[in-house]
Amino acid sequence: MKVHIVTLGCSKNTVDSETLAGYLRANAMDIAPSAEQADTLIINTCGFIDQAKEESINTILEAAELKRRGMLQTVVVAGCLSQRYADDLRKEIPEVDHYFGTEAYESIIKALSPDLKYALLGDRIVSTPKHYAYLKISEGCDHPCSFCAIPIMRGAHRSVTIEKLVSSAQQLVASGVKEIVLVAQDLTYYGLDLYGQRRLADVLRTLSDESGAEWIRCMYAYPSKFPTDILPVIHERSNICNYIDMPMQHASDSVLKSMRRGITRRTTEALLDTIRTEVPDITLRSTFIIGYPNETEADIDELLEFLDKQQLDRVGVFSYSQEDDTYADILGDPIPQEVKDERIQRVMEMQREISRSKALQKVGTVQRVLLEEQINGEWRGRSEADAPEVDGDVYVKANGVSLAGGSFVDVLIDDATEFDLFGATPTTSAPGNPQ
Numbered sequence: 001m002k003v004h005i006v007t008l009g010c011s012k013n014t015v016d017s018e019t020l021a022g023y024l025r026a027n028a029m030d031i032a033p034s035a036e037q038a039d040t041l042i043i044n045t046c047g048f049i050d051q052a053k054e055e056s057i058n059t060i061l062e063a064a065e066l067k068r069r070g071m072l073q074t075v076v077v078a079g080c081l082s083q084r085y086a087d088d089l090r091k092e093i094p095e096v097d098h099y100f101g102t103e104a105y106e107s108i109i110k111a112l113s114p115d116l117k118y119a120l121l122g123d124r125i126v127s128t129p130k131h132y133a134y135l136k137i138s139e140g141c142d143h144p145c146s147f148c149a150i151p152i153m154r155g156a157h158r159s160v161t162i163e164k165l166v167s168s169a170q171q172l173v174a175s176g177v178k179e180i181v182l183v184a185q186d187l188t189y190y191g192l193d194l195y196g197q198r199r200l201a202d203v204l205r206t207l208s209d210e211s212g213a214e215w216i217r218c219m220y221a222y223p224s225k226f227p228t229d230i231l232p233v234i235h236e237r238s239n240i241c242n243y244i245d246m247p248m249q250h251a252s253d254s255v256l257k258s259m260r261r262g263i264t265r266r267t268t269e270a271l272l273d274t275i276r277t278e279v280p281d282i283t284l285r286s287t288f289i290i291g292y293p294n295e296t297e298a299d300i301d302e303l304l305e306f307l308d309k310q311q312l313d314r315v316g317v318f319s320y321s322q323e324d325d326t327y328a329d330i331l332g333d334p335i336p337q338e339v340k341d342e343r344i345q346r347v348m349e350m351q352r353e354i355s356r357s358k359a360l361q362k363v364g365t366v367q368r369v370l371l372e373e374q375i376n377g378e379w380r381g382r383s384e385a386d387a388p389e390v391d392g393d394v395y396v397k398a399n400g401v402s403l404a405g406g407s408f409v410d411v412l413i414d415d416a417t418e419f420d421l422f423g424a425t426p427t428t429s430a431p432g433n434p435q
Helices: 011-026 050-066 080-092 106-110 150-154 162-173 198-210 232-236 255-259 265-278 295-312 327-331 336-362
Strands: 004-006 039-043 073-077 132-136 179-183 214-218 240-246 283-290 312-317 364-375 378-383 394-398 408-416 423-424
Touching: 004 011, 011 039, 011 073, 011 106, 011 132, 011 179, 039 050, 039 080, 050 073, 050 080, 073 080, 073 106, 080 150, 080 394, 106 265, 132 162, 162 179, 179 198, 198 232, 232 240, 232 265, 255 327, 265 283, 265 295, 283 336, 295 336, 312 336, 336 408, 364 394, 378 408, 394 408
Parallel strands: 004 039, 039 073, 132 179, 179 214, 214 240, 240 283, 283 312, 394 423
Antiparallel strands: 364 378, 364 408, 378 394, 408 423
16 A cells, blocks of 8 residues: 655644654555555645645645546545544545544554554654654643644644653654754643643653753743743753744733733843843744734734844744634634735734844854755755754855755855855865764
8 A cells, every 4th residue: 555645734734644654654655656656545634723724625636537537546634624524524525435533553554454563663854854842742742822722633732751852852863853943732741741840841851861861942932931941041052942932922011911821022022031131142933923813903013013123033923713612713804815915924024024133133143954855056954043844044155065855054145034044164064064
């Protein structure tokens, strides 16, 4: 059996698909590089916001059409969208052979080949470029955010043991991974279920000492009750990136209260001050939701003022999406999409100027860059300030130096835009370059 997996949505879904691929291969199934080369297609769906749901449904419909035309034998739908809406999907798209929820590895294997002695063994098959990989340290979420359906789809928070995380990280590094990106619905909640206390600092310290990774990066850190004991660990460890992704979602107290975020603007700003004091060269990334039901023009003005004051390095925005069965569902979706779009444009216009200013400050500096691929004679890579898939790039002229993807080089920055940096290598590579 040749199986191709289509992964939609976030990096947590990427890890799920990679884990499933390892289990499938361990059970004598081939992983096909494309749907055209497969007889079975598994779609790992996302159901986070309307746009993600639409993409998932369109992908399922396309797969159903391929099956009708005889180009696929079996279609399997799994993941977040299927977790929430399996019954509806079965009625609307009956061509799909099986619907499963999240992390349904054993059930999928049994459905595809019932005669196999299913064993949930096998190495995860990393689908990202070989020099970086995501490491999911926990699953699910216990936060009561009014707009979010993740707890409905993913369940309660469940931490992975530190011992298993170290083992997984060591396997990734042994396979050639240089950068490990820690992901979860909320990194900062780690350990409360297993150990009775937040232990993200211990995870970072242990992975820094024992994984062998050259970069360790933190994504998705909830701001309320943020464990500040991780800050000295980040600052002191050279292989932990001075980078935190902290989804703040808004800056207006009235919106934050209705969102049930458990934090105020003042508390957020105090936390940002603490982070910058403890880790002076930290890169801060955040995301914000625009168009929440009770958001007013005054709230947007406050958000703009907050961004202007805080000068965050990276910002992403989402248009509010009404989600069934969430606390905010009863509020409806009263703000027209054109108003949301106009507000998003204003926010991003301000942030582009902030990002451009910060990028230009790096001109003349030397940045350590992890190279990814060669494009038209120059290399594309990322600095410590750039997370994969969501942040900017560094474009590097080789300057006569022999370079290779997955290696680290020092780059002298000579130009910048709001998102990307440009530079050239000196005559020698950075310390730690494996080449």
